[in-house]
Amino acid sequence: MKIGELSRRTGLSIDTIRYYERIGLLPKQRRAASGHRDYDSDIFTWIGFLGRLKTTGMPLSEMITYARLRAAGAHTAPERKALLERHRELVRAHIAELTACLTVLDDKIAGYAGSIGQEKTP
Amino acid sequence: MKIGELSRRTGLSIDTIRYYERIGLLPKQRRAASGHRDYDSDIFTWIGFLGRLKTTGMPLSEMITYARLRAAGAHTAPERKALLERHRELVRAHIAELTACLTVLDDKIAGYAGSIGQEKTP
């Protein structure tokens, strides 16, 4: 699969894919004779996982750390596990924070519902 | 209250407070004779609310929209309410997304737990 198709199928722009490769998030890709990058479908698993990390707010720098550990081999598994566990705690905390904010939003909106036409709340 | 104290009590840096004023998130502040900004404690409510919006991922540009509507008077209440309702939906969606990712993380971590020492998972 060429980069254009990978882009279409992952939603990442072509530039982003090349950028991720440059910074070490994606492996230095094997090239076709033409010099064009040639991907096989294994890449979807990895890109999908990176997407999860990204969605949950992990900075690229930390994903790169993870990618490097992964590339370094099986003996880094404990470190990777620890990294994910730390991240999981952050995500949990973030969800809790968002949930609390949601309540505040609800209250605020409820306040507007009651006061439209003559309100004065912040 | 002067800007230094406000900074200490809100956790926003002095520069950030001035920046927020410049971009219209905080009102053009009344000054003491010295020219120094002079805040009263009403500001905490507003800054606190902005903090909620920020935590939930609202971009500054949209907070500015909200701030402008608020400053324009009570007749903008319906618009503000609609803005918050739209935002609330985004937050809900985001929480759902994070929760789903959390499950993936859990699985991944569980996978590591079972395979440390001889694994080969992504």
Added chain:
DNA sequence: TCTTGACCTGGAGTGAACTCCAGATTGTAG
């Protein structure tokens, strides 16, 4: 009064994560 710390402004600089560009190849449909 002197000094030190807080505050002022306008503007430049920063880091994160892309995004775009020029100029050169390569691949492919007609």
Added chain:
DNA sequence: CTACAATCTGGAGTTCACTCCAGGTCAAGA
């Protein structure tokens, strides 16, 4: 073979949300 679409590289540019700086004014304690 021609034209045009896709890809390549290295590097510059963009957006967001701050953060820092220079050069100056103001204030409060010894």
